[in-house]
Amino acid sequence: MNSSLPVQPQAGARSWDPARDIVVNPDSPEPLYSQIANQMRAAIEDGRLPAGGRLDNEVELAARLRLSRPTIRQAIQSLVHQGLLVRKRGVGTQVVRTKVARPLRLSSLFDDLAHLGKQPESTVLLNRVEPAGAEAAELLEAPGLDRVRRLRRVRSTGGEPLAVMNNYLPDGIIDPTDEELRERGLYELLRVAGVRLHAAQQAIGARLATAEDAGLLDEEPGSALLTMQRTTYDDTGRVVEYGWHVYRASRYTFNLSLTNGPQ
Known part of the structure; x- marks a missing residue:
């Protein structure tokens, strides 16, 4: 197999050479395969191993690194x-x-992609006001609510879809145009409208992609998807948004910071 990488590295990144760039320490308590994997992951993340790049086969890599084939495998x-x-x-x-690694904080996917230096893109599938119904009123914790704004969007970056995003908002909080939803994040639109976001309750899970999911996210039906449900409150305790979203597990992760609680 040709050992060259057909895709050029990112600007400013030098090309990857395993014989030069991978250094293992046999005396380290970390297994050899883990040392190799960590250094290869670093090369992927900094662009030396670009998307679409092809690796040497296991036999060639093992020979170049003077390691066993099972370790490389x-x-x-x-x-x-x-x-x-x-x-x-x-x-x-x-x-x-590389996956989009998103921290768990009170921010929108649009905000997080922009913060990571990626260009967020949105396709607006639904943006309308409709009768609330019992389910929407319950999710927004507003029993007397008559009407809600319903949003459904596909969030992408680099032309690649990442998530299908659904939202309920109490009618009247914001009245965004499709163009605004394509160009700005939902939380940014809420803040511009004077909504003071304060806290959220969030649940993360997983499920398999339906045929509709697969078509929107460029995945195969039955592929693993991450799910998220979030209820967002303003500084008065009012629910200003309820969202239920699905993310491509192959392209997306959530990062959590954990601290040691009281003993």
């Missing part, structure tokens, strides 16, 4: 499990796009 497989590499019959092992 285990390192590669760990990155396959993390969604950073993919094995394709007749092509070999290729780098896929």
Whole structure:
């Protein structure tokens, strides 16, 4: 197999050479395969191993690194499990796009993508005011609510879909145009309208992609998806938004910071 990488590294990043860039320490308590995988992951993240780049096969990598083939196979497989590499019959092992790692904080996906230096893109599928119904009124914790604004959007970056986003908002909080929803994040629109976001309750789960999900997210039906439900409150305790979203598990992660509680 040709050992060259057909896709150029990101601007400013030098090309990746495993014989030069991978250094292992046999005396380290960290397993050899883990040392290799961590250094390969770093090369993917900084662009030395760009999306679409093809790796040497296991035999060639093992020879270049003077390590056993099972060690190389285990390192590669760990990155396959993390969604950073993919094995394709007749092509070999290729780098896929790195996942969007999103911190768990009171921010929108639009905000987080922009903060990461990625260009967020939105396709507006639904933006309308409709009768609230019992379910929407309950989710917005407003029993007497008559009408809600319903939003449904596909959030993408680099032309690649990441998430399908659904939202209920009490009617009258904001009245965004489709153009505003394409160009700005929902939380930014709320803040501009004078809404003071204060706190949120959030649940994260997983499910398999339906045929509709697959079509919108460029996944296969039955693929794993991350799910999130979020209820957002303003500084008066009023619910200003309820969202239920699905994310591509192959391209998306949530980061959590944990602290040691009282003993």
